[in-house]
C-alpha cells in the first residue's frame with residue numbers, strides 16, 4: 001500500500017477546465033494536487049484544434065453573460081502573465097432566422113446586458129463579408145467583441161502558472177478509485193502512481209467523467225464531432241481576421257455550424273465545423289478516422305452558405321463533446337451526502353472553452369469556501385442528479 005500524500009484539494013483531469021482550476025487554487029496558496037492520465041494539451045479529449053470561439057451576446061441564455069464578462073478579464077490577465085496574447089478579437093457574426101434561437105437569443109443577451117451589437121440583413125452580410133452568401137430570409141447579429149482563444153496555448157499558460165505557484169502536478173497518472181476518508185471528512189484518491197487525501201476532490205475529467213465515476217450517475221453523454229480545414233477558391237485573403245469574423249449559423253434544417261478566420265495553423269485551410277450533429281461514442285474508443293461522409297456533410301453546408309469554401313478539405317480532426325441533458329454546464333458539489341466532498345465541473349456541451357478561466361475560478365471558490373459570486377442555480381447538479389443516494 002503506497003504512502004498517503006495529503007493535500008487541501010485534488011483536481012482530477014488537467015484539460016481546459018482542470019488546468020484553469022489548479023492555476024486559481026495554486027495562486028491562492030492552496031496546497032493542490034492536479035493529475036491527468038495524459039500530458040495536456042493533447043488531442044484525445046475536448047480541448048484541441050488551435051482555436052475556440054469566444055463571444056458575449058450569448059444566445060444559449062443570458063444566465064451565462066456575467067461569467068463571460070469575468071472570463072474576458074481573466075483571459076486578459078492570463079495573457080499578460082503568460083507573455084502571449086491568448087485572445088484575438090475578430091468580431092463574431094451570428095446568422096439565422098430572425099425569430100430563431102441564435103438571433104433572438106443573442107439579441108436577448110445583448111439587450112439585457114447592454115452588449116454593443118448590430119443587426120444586419122442578408123444583403124448587408126453579403127456586401128460586408130463577400131465569402132458569406134446567406135439566403136434573403138436569414139439575418140445577422142454582429143458583436144464586435146467576439147473572437148478566438150487558443151485552447152492548447154491556454155492550457156500551457158494555466159499549467160505554467162500553477163507550477164509557478166507550487167501546485168503539484170502529475171502527468172501520465174491515471175485515476176483508479178476514490179472513497180471517503182476513513183473516519184472523517186474528506187476523500188481519498190487512488191491513482192496508478194499513488195494514494196492521496198484531501199478535503200475536496202474536483203472532477204474535471206471532461207468526456208471521461210461519467211465513466212470514471214459510475215457510482216455518481218453523472219448525466220452526460222459523449223459525442224464525436226469533426227473539425228475541418230477547407231481550402232478556399234481564390235485564396236485565403238478574404239478570410240483574414242481583419243476582414244472576416246468568427247461566425248455561427250443556424251440554417252433551415254436546424255443544423256448549427258460555425259467557423260473561423262484564416263489563422264495559418266493549417267496552411268491555406270480555413271476552419272469550419274458542425275455543432276449539433278454529433279454521434280454518440282465511448283470516450284476511450286471514438287472513431288478517430290474521418291470519413292468521406294463526414295467531409296461531404298460539411299461541404300454540402302458550405303456550398304449553400306459559404307460557397308468559395310466548398311472545395312478541397314485539407315485536414316480534419318475528431319474532438320469530443322460532453323453533452324448535459326439540456327446543454328447547460330454542471331457546476332457544484334455532488335448532491336449525495338456521501339459524495340458532497342466532490343465538486344463537479346462537467347457537461348460543457350461543446351461551448352465551454354471560452355469560460356475556462358472563470359470556471360477555474362468558480363470551482364476554486366466552491367471547493368475552498370462553498371460559495372461564488374455568480375448565480376449558479378441554472379447549473380446546479382441537483383437539476384439533474386437526485387439528491388437522494390442512488
Ligand SMILES: Cc1cc2nc3c(=O)[nH]c(=O)nc-3n(C[C@H](O)[C@H](O)[C@H](O)COP(=O)(O)OP(=O)(O)OC[C@H]3O[C@@H](n4cnc5c(N)ncnc54)[C@H](O)[C@@H]3O)c2cc1C
Nearest residue numbers: 013015016017037045046047053175206319348352353354
Ligand atoms: C470540436 C469542438 C469544438 C468546440 N468549439 C468551441 C468553441 O468554439 N467555443 C467554446 O467556448 N467551446 C468550444 N468547445 C467546447 C470546449 O472545447 C469544451 O467545453 C472544453 O474543452 C471542455 O474542457 P474539459 O476540461 O471539460 O475537457 P478536457 O479538456 O477533455 O479535459 C479532461 C481531462 O481529463 C483527463 N482524464 C480523463 N480520464 C482520466 C483519468 N482516468 N485520470 C486522470 N485524468 C483523466 C483527460 O486526459 C483530459 O485531459 C468545442 C469542443 C469541441 C470538441
